[in-house]
Amino acid sequence: MTSKRRTFLIIGLGLIGGSLALALRRKFPRARILGLSRESRKIALAKKRRLIHGGSTKLSRVVSGADFILICSPVDVIPKLILNVDRLAKPGTVVTDVGSTKKEIVQAADRARLKRVHFVGSHPLAGSHLTGLEHARADLFQDSFVFVTPTRKTDRKALRSVSFLWKRLGASVQMVSPEKHDQIVSQISHLPHAVASLLMQSIDSKALRFAGSGFRDTTRIAQGDPRLWEPIFLSNKANLIRDLTRFKKVFEKLLASLKRNSRPVLRGFLKAASSKRAQI
């Protein structure tokens, strides 16, 4: 990130891609921001709202001018996009992504023996249940938390560039292995998403009108876009199955303590959960 005019290419113009465009424009006012989307409507909207300087629905039209590429697409599409980018980008281009799982994506990149680009996996813990370019915000990454997931094959200079970029956008960066990353997010994001969705699916629609702030908060994330979450769940299947199984064990204990009217077990469970939550 020197003072010469950089060109950033953002692939995928949803909430994260759009917010990245806004944040980059603010933090790198001299840089050019290009956008790629399968929908020309989104390119037009992003241009109109001054998120990007230019854009296209065709990768070949925008990729060769980019110094830095940020892939903001659903996790199941990212591995393929990295390969496509590698065929067309100029040598030395730094590529990162914002996918919610990392093992599958980073392994695919490592195995692909990329020729032109240096890939570094990222995952900003930013977002919202409100998806889409319309909800993009320049400050989405300010004070947020970003995982960067290098491996032994990761180019060190590219790693520094990617970390530097996130820090410039206001985030704090945590480096972990892709495997460790997926274990962490299974617990703090994918399991909660599954549980919030299960909760929604196990109550009567009629009771919903009495839902107060507690219920709203507990289920808010279940509103997330299913087209993003299905590939996330499948990409992190092994960890999620393990965590669901763990959840099930505690669940069975609670159910048994209720059936047996076991006050000490029930109270112990509620106490432990309450004091653990108070730690956050």
Next chain:
Amino acid sequence: MTSKRRTFLIIGLGLIGGSLALALRRKFPRARILGLSRESRKIALAKKRRLIHGGSTKLSRVVSGADFILICSPVDVIPKLILNVDRLAKPGTVVTDVGSTKKEIVQAADRARLKRVHFVGSHPLAGSHLTGLEHARADLFQDSFVFVTPTRKTDRKALRSVSFLWKRLGASVQMVSPEKHDQIVSQISHLPHAVASLLMQSIDSKALRFAGSGFRDTTRIAQGDPRLWEPIFLSNKANLIRDLTRFKKVFEKLLASLKRNSRPVLRGFLKAASSKRAQI
């Protein structure tokens, strides 16, 4: 609620009792507000903060002067308190409670053949994971929702008084039977509390430091006071066991769809949960 000087007695000075005191002082500026608590510290604090005009740790000292009694104690204590109040109150006193379950409490009152007081069950859907007198707020019931749960035995005049009181405090009142009430709150409050607590108990403490807003929201209610929640769970055991069993069925389906890599089932599940949540 005429213009003569009414005396309200609030039994239990926690978040709800304290907020009721503040709200009553604001809405009935001429009324006298008395408080009863097992802890003299709370009486002193409530007096100092001008929540109550007077109070005691002994029921006999405050009950006979009251026209209207609001019981804000844990649900397992309320039935006994109603009986005690009935022995000491002046004839015609209206008594309500704010307990999170209603069947057990209202049945106890109905069966007790109360001699002096008229009991009407209430449950304001107001509150917070922050408990205690310190967090009391005069506007806690403003724009809130209150269940009032009459039975065939409920005195109609007392029922009107209780409904009127909640409305004056800014709440909207919904009348349902105690049984129906417990079914509804099991779904919108007790099951979510159980699930949020289960979630807390099934993740590693180490992962907690990466918890973002999604995780925080999903688990917020788990911080609730275990001394209040244990008796709530036990009082609404039958409904909660039924709803947990229902949750378990959806859970098993989700787990199976992940294990079988079944995209259509997984996507259908996430879609249904997301659109149901969007209805709120």
